[in-house]
Amino acid sequence: MSLIVQKFGGSSVATPEKVANVAQIVADTYRAGNSVVVVVSAQGDTTDDLIQKAHEITEKPGKREMDMLLASGEQISIALLAMAIEKMHCPAVSLLGWQAGFNTNSAHGAARIKNIDTSRVRAELDNNNIVIVAGFQGLNKYDDITTLGRGGSDTSAVALAAALGADKCQIFTDVEGVYTADPRKVPNAVKLESITYDEMLELATLGAQVLNNRSVEMAKKYNVELEVLSSYTRKPGTRVLEVADMEKMLIRGVTKDTDVARISIIAVPDIPGIAFKVFSVLASKNINVDIIIQSIGRGDTKDITFTCAKEHVDTAIDAIRKNVGDLADKKIDVDTSCAKVSIVGAGMETHPGVAAKMFEALFDINCNIKMIATSEIKISVLIDADMADKAVSSIHAKFFD
Amino acid sequence: MSLIVQKFGGSSVATPEKVANVAQIVADTYRAGNSVVVVVSAQGDTTDDLIQKAHEITEKPGKREMDMLLASGEQISIALLAMAIEKMHCPAVSLLGWQAGFNTNSAHGAARIKNIDTSRVRAELDNNNIVIVAGFQGLNKYDDITTLGRGGSDTSAVALAAALGADKCQIFTDVEGVYTADPRKVPNAVKLESITYDEMLELATLGAQVLNNRSVEMAKKYNVELEVLSSYTRKPGTRVLEVADMEKMLIRGVTKDTDVARISIIAVPDIPGIAFKVFSVLASKNINVDIIIQSIGRGDTKDITFTCAKEHVDTAIDAIRKNVGDLADKKIDVDTSCAKVSIVGAGMETHPGVAAKMFEALFDINCNIKMIATSEIKISVLIDADMADKAVSSIHAKFFD
Numbered sequence: 138m139s140l141i142v143q144k145f146g147g148s149s150v151a152t153p154e155k156v157a158n159v160a161q162i163v164a165d166t167y168r169a170g171n172s173v174v175v176v177v178s179a180q181g182d183t184t185d186d187l188i189q190k191a192h193e194i195t196e197k198p199g200k201r202e203m204d205m206l207l208a209s210g211e212q213i214s215i216a217l218l219a220m221a222i223e224k225m226h227c228p229a230v231s232l233l234g235w236q237a238g239f240n241t242n243s244a245h246g247a248a249r250i251k252n253i254d255t256s257r258v259r260a261e262l263d264n265n266n267i268v269i270v271a272g273f274q275g276l277n278k279y280d281d282i283t284t285l286g287r288g289g290s291d292t293s294a295v296a297l298a299a300a301l302g303a304d305k306c307q308i309f310t311d312v313e314g315v316y317t318a319d320p321r322k323v324p325n326a327v328k329l330e331s332i333t334y335d336e337m338l339e340l341a342t343l344g345a346q347v348l349n350n351r352s353v354e355m356a357k358k359y360n361v362e363l364e365v366l367s368s369y370t371r372k373p374g375t376r377v378l379e380v381a382d383m384e385k386m387l388i389r390g391v392t393k394d395t396d397v398a399r400i401s402i403i404a405v406p407d408i409p410g411i412a413f414k415v416f417s418v419l420a421s422k423n424i425n426v427d428i429i430i431q432s433i434g435r436g437d438t439k440d441i442t443f444t445c446a447k448e449h450v451d452t453a454i455d456a457i458r459k460n461v462g463d464l465a466d467k468k469i470d471v472d473t474s475c476a477k478v479s480i481v482g483a484g485m486e487t488h489p490g491v492a493a494k495m496f497e498a499l500f501d502i503n504c505n506i507k508m509i510a511t512s513e514i515k516i517s518v519l520i521d522a523d524m525a526d527k528a529v530s531s532i533h534a535k536f537f538d
Numbered sequence: 539m540s541l542i543v544q545k546f547g548g549s550s551v552a553t554p555e556k557v558a559n560v561a562q563i564v565a566d567t568y569r570a571g572n573s574v575v576v577v578v579s580a581q582g583d584t585t586d587d588l589i590q591k592a593h594e595i596t597e598k599p600g601k602r603e604m605d606m607l608l609a610s611g612e613q614i615s616i617a618l619l620a621m622a623i624e625k626m627h628c629p630a631v632s633l634l635g636w637q638a639g640f641n642t643n644s645a646h647g648a649a650r651i652k653n654i655d656t657s658r659v660r661a662e663l664d665n666n667n668i669v670i671v672a673g674f675q676g677l678n679k680y681d682d683i684t685t686l687g688r689g690g691s692d693t694s695a696v697a698l699a700a701a702l703g704a705d706k707c708q709i710f711t712d713v714e715g716v717y718t719a720d721p722r723k724v725p726n727a728v729k730l731e732s733i734t735y736d737e738m739l740e741l742a743t744l745g746a747q748v749l750n751n752r753s754v755e756m757a758k759k760y761n762v763e764l765e766v767l768s769s770y771t772r773k774p775g776t777r778v779l780e781v782a783d784m785e786k787m788l789i790r791g792v793t794k795d796t797d798v799a800r801i802s803i804i805a806v807p808d809i810p811g812i813a814f815k816v817f818s819v820l821a822s823k824n825i826n827v828d829i830i831i832q833s834i835g836r837g838d839t840k841d842i843t844f845t846c847a848k849e850h851v852d853t854a855i856d857a858i859r860k861n862v863g864d865l866a867d868k869k870i871d872v873d874t875s876c877a878k879v880s881i882v883g884a885g886m887e888t889h890p891g892v893a894a895k896m897f898e899a900l901f902d903i904n905c906n907i908k909m910i911a912t913s914e915i916k917i918s919v920l921i922d923a924d925m926a927d928k929a930v931s932s933i934h935a936k937f938f939d
Contacts, residue, residue, distance in 0.1 A: 153594040193554040194618050195625040205632050206617035209610040216607035224596040
């Protein structure tokens with residue numbers, strides 16, 4: 138008998154039929170003799186609808202109240218899924234984030250899990266119940282509801298799997314696994330049987346939209362075996378492990394991320410500490426900065442350029458202007474019509490030709506490169522958003538066809 | 539400085555504009571120097587929509603999961619109202635039932651408040667916050683979410699006012715107060731300046747739909763001064779007190795209740811204990827029984843007839859058949875096309891002509907009476923539902939015109 142954590146995203150529970158489908162998967166897993174904990178997101182567009190409701194009230198809703206509002210979304214989906222499972226004559230009990238013991242810090246809207254008190258979940262499992270847990274949410278030390286931010290349900294699932302010592306954590310989604318590129322855009326994309334945490338981490342960060350990167354980080358840290366699979370077909374998905382299959386594919390995948398904005402602070406005084414101040418201010422606002430480039434100094438100034446999610450642009454500029462005295466009146470350029478295209482693969486570090494091959498693929502389609510960033514297992518370029526899909530196809534063809 | 543509890547029903551917060559209107563009332567009360575606690579119901583049709591969602595999943599949703607589902611409704615409205623109040627630059631904090639300390643028993647769907655731990659609410663008030671509390675919900679001793687049943691938000695408000703020792707509890711609704719009859723149906727209906735708890739209790743029980751009767755009972759028990767008033771006009775409403783104004787009106791109001799079903803158990807053995815068994819079984823299912831009539835025995839059998847809310851008919855019959863051995867195979871008649879019309883007034887007990895006058899008004903419109911029940915301050919008749927509005931008008935005209 139195994140203890141399995143299964144996570145279902147919002148699109149998997151968007152309609153009564155889909156809820157029934159998920160209930161069937163869960164009931165089958167339970168009837169096969171497993172202990173089952175299920176983590177669910179809010180149904181379909183619920184979260185977006187709730188955000189819309191808040192914006193009909195006020196332009197700048199408070200973050201504490203926003204968390205109170207959004208947490209209702211999963212409350213609905215866990216109750217409905219528990220009902221659907223009970224209808225199949227399996228015992229189920231739904232638990233909110235706080236009931237399942239999710240203790241977080243107080244960063245409303247982007248809270249971090251501090252620890253999980255699993256006593257209630259374990260007691261329900263001991264009573265042979267299927268436990269349905271609201272993803273994405275927890276409670277801070279003031280007993281206020283917090284949310285983990287977008288994609289937080291993946292993190293909830295992995296964290297709970299780690300805390301419970303689960304045998305595996307299955308992330309059900311609307312694709313059949315992790316592909317070498319988005320199969321809807323690139324027909325030749327290939328499904329991977331397995332992939333390492335590190336590779337998955339790069340793919341997640343880069344917008345593969347299969348797994349939230351926080352959840353992969355956590356899976357790696359606690360060595361939780363993940364499987365990404367479809368809630369519609371009953372096929373094996375892609376396993377995410379410490380060491381993946383040995384067949385050495387040079388690159389694992391090509392991804393694009395269009396939720397990226399480029400911010401350039403122009404003619405910054407070339408004195409020590411400016412970069413430190415800028416990025417510590419951004420960190421204090423919980424803004425994840427991705428690529429950072431600092432031009433070499435021209436005279437006594439330099440330019441600092443970085444990328445972040447589009448939604449954080451206003452907060453980022455505001456925070457910099459207000460908190461970094463030297464920059465209050467500097468020109469700040471913003472480019473929101475860009476996309477980041479990346480290739481990932483543990484094999485590439487020892488193959489210097491990989492970058493050249495990628496740039497050639499971009500040259501083939503006459504695509505200009507705005508920024509370049511590399512790590513041991515990935516190469517990313519920032520290009521015009523309009524060119525993103527074409528660029529992914531061209532790069533994928535160059536490496537896989 | 540007073541401590542005021544204000545309660546707003548679902549229709550008062552149904553749209554962003556209405557939420558803003560409520561926020562304005564609350565902000566004005568706060569700016570006038572009062573401490574304000576606000577209790578809110580779910581927006582507009584939210585609760586019905588959620589029930590609908592549950593029924594799309596399963597015909598018989600479990601009660602625990604139903605409470606989990608329904609409690610999300612107030613969670614949305616408290617967050618939105620807090621945002622709207624913050625937009626008006628008043629500090630507000632929303633609290634779920636359990637955060638506000640509502641401890642209940644475990645009767646899911648119809649839970650009773652056991653006690654309220656007001657420490658969090660008091661701490662927020664001490665910090666000069668307006669406290670927005672989710673009505674209708676609480677937590678049982680197992681840390682499971684419970685709901686108080688329909689109209690539960692009124693009860694939440696009065697209970698919280700009692701627990702806090704509030705100076706008054708204002709129940710905002712879509713009518714301007716308590717009328718001698720439904721003003722939408724009876725144009726000559728008169729608004730009462732004040733009314734006693736007992737009279738209000740009869741009116742509430744009888745379907746005046748202004749105040750939930752549990753809330754009036756609680757207000758009477760803890761001597762909480764209530765005021766029923768409109769959230770749209772800024773006029774004084776009707777005060778509900780121990781002793782109302784002295785001007786002796788013979789009757790206070792005429793009401794109808796169409797959510798009533800008549801159940802008759804035919805040819806019950808005329809042996810002791812049958813009535814006891816029937817009504818204790820119904821009580822154990824939390825079914826409120828209203829009028830009870832037992833025919834005098836014919837031979838060795840008698841008929842037992844009672845009324846209850848329509849939604850409880852199936853449960854009631856099922857419970858009787860299963861639990862009262864002698865009745866497993868008896869004929870049970872159900873009539874759901876009836877309405878209860880009542881007159882209420884503390885003065886009527888000493889005026890024997892009142893009943894006659896009421897029956898005359900019914901005779902005037904050729905209305906047949908199915909059942910009659912009287913108490914010290916009310917007379918109720920069960921009639922055809924089709925006749926209910928006409929009956930109210932005829933009775934009202936007889937007493938007030």
